[in-house]
Amino acid sequence: MQIKKSRMQMEQKQDQWTALKDAIDGEWIAQMAHALVEIPSVTLQEAEVCRYYAVQLDKLGFAVDRREVSEGRYNLYARLPGSGNGPSLMLNGHLDTIPIGDCVPCRREGDRLYGRGSTDMKGAMAAKLGALRALKTAGITLNGDLWLAAIVGHEQPEAGKDGPLALVEDYKSGRVGGDRILIGEGWNELWVMSMGTMVFTIELTSPRGGTHTTYVPFEENPIRFVGDLIQRITAYQEELDAGASHPLAGTERIDLGTVEAGDYFNRTPVQCRLTGTVRWGPRARAEEVLAELRDLAAPIAEAGQLELEVSMDHEREPFETPAEDPAVQAVAQAHRFVHGDESAVTGKRIVGDANLFVNLGGVPSFYYGPSNETAHSDGEWVSLSRLEQAAQVYALSAAAYCGLNGSRK
Numbered sequence: 001m002q003i004k005k006s007r008m009q010m011e012q013k014q015d016q017w018t019a020l021k022d023a024i025d026g027e028w029i030a031q032m033a034h035a036l037v038e039i040p041s042v043t044l045q046e047a048e049v050c051r052y053y054a055v056q057l058d059k060l061g062f063a064v065d066r067r068e069v070s071e072g073r074y075n076l077y078a079r080l081p082g083s084g085n086g087p088s089l090m091l092n093g094h095l096d097t098i099p100i101g102d103c104v105p106c107r108r109e110g111d112r113l114y115g116r117g118s119t120d121m122k123g124a125m126a127a128k129l130g131a132l133r134a135l136k137t138a139g140i141t142l143n144g145d146l147w148l149a150a151i152v153g154h155e156q157p158e159a160g161k162d163g164p165l166a167l168v169e170d171y172k173s174g175r176v177g178g179d180r181i182l183i184g185e186g187w188n189e190l191w192v193m194s195m196g197t198m199v200f201t202i203e204l205t206s207p208r209g210g211t212h213t214t215y216v217p218f219e220e221n222p223i224r225f226v227g228d229l230i231q232r233i234t235a236y237q238e239e240l241d242a243g244a245s246h247p248l249a250g251t252e253r254i255d256l257g258t259v260e261a262g263d264y265f266n267r268t269p270v271q272c273r274l275t276g277t278v279r280w281g282p283r284a285r286a287e288e289v290l291a292e293l294r295d296l297a298a299p300i301a302e303a304g305q306l307e308l309e310v311s312m313d314h315e316r317e318p319f320e321t322p323a324e325d326p327a328v329q330a331v332a333q334a335h336r337f338v339h340g341d342e343s344a345v346t347g348k349r350i351v352g353d354a355n356l357f358v359n360l361g362g363v364p365s366f367y368y369g370p371s372n373e374t375a376h377s378d379g380e381w382v383s384l385s386r387l388e389q390a391a392q393v394y395a396l397s398a399a400a401y402c403g404l405n406g407s408r409k
């Protein structure tokens with residue numbers, strides 16, 4: 001009896017999932033993506049695309065919360081209310097792009113939509129609209145709320161991540177919700193982990209100031225301690241290579257970008273400065289990594305009787321959302337239903353907005369996108385069939401995670 005009932009429930013779920021998948025309108029999404037790419041929206045100049053996107057949400061029957069980030073620039077929030085007793089999910093993505101530069105003009109050709117922002121990530125933003133539209137047209141009620149957040153200020157450093165940070169603030173104040181954030185960025189794989197990153201500066205300063213090099217034995221010249229420090233950094237990378245490699249993102253990295261020392265050929269340098277980047281895994285926080293750098297430089301500074309200062313900038317903490325997380329599993333299940341195969345689970349050395357959402361907002365986050373292969377290239381394009389599949393995965397993920405008509409707790 002019990003078996004019979006659960007089989008009936010499974011069949012019912014299968015039917016609902018098929019109906020929801022079929023409710024995704026690929027042509028509607030293609031046209032929406034085309035319209036979004038046609039509106040230029042370089043970071044800090046997103047006002048027009050925000051207006052357009054808000055109108056589309058409005059047309060689909062959503063009350064749009066326009067959250068001003070700076071004058072004329074808005075994060076847009078919409079909510080598909082659930083019946084109230086399931087977990088809630090936020091679909092998230094950015095509407096801004098890098099400068100258009102020499103990118104191919106916007107045009108549609110066969111399965112491809114060309115133009116700046118097509119794959120990064122207006123295509124995915126159109127797919128999200130398509131997912132919400134399908135949930136509405138299929139008359140589906142979820143158990144938990146489904147949120148959509150279209151944000152500004154992601155790409156160009158000039159914006160200082162103001163859109164993502166405004167979202168974090170709005171999470172904290174309760175203006176938006178979602179127990180999990182699914183960012184539609186990247187490839188159609190489960191990107192659940194990013195290393196942390198920082199730009200570091202190591203400064204060695206000689207208290208005795210600059211002196212004619214003939215008066216200073218070479219072994220006391222501050223510049224040779226810079227050589228020692230570079231050797232020590234080389235050894236540090238070897239230690240990282242020999243240490244535990246993250247199963248998803250590989251080994252940690254330290255890289256040097258600039259070395260500056262000295263101002264004249266026969267004068268000892270007063271100040272030596274090295275800058276570079278470190279990318280590290282979830283084993284440590286930024287402060288701890290900074291302390292490691294200080295520890296490796298301190299004996300060298302001491303040997304050279306140099307003052308040491310180690311500092312960091314643009315630091316982002318690492319994040320990792322377990323692959324077993326129910327939201328990650330929901331997307332995996334949806335991907336399996338749409339594609340008939342398993343989605344890869346990946347981690348990356350590069351950071352993204354999930355590093356902010358997890359560490360500052362406290363919301364478990366991860367990525368699953370339609371594509372990213374041509375992002376930031378002059379030949380940027382997106383596959384329209386992949387947008388349709390992504391929309392199917394987004395809608396079904398919401399069904400799996402938030403719960404469908406009482407099929408989940």
Ligand SMILES: [Zn+2]
Binds near residue numbers: 094120121185
């Ligand atoms: Zn992007």
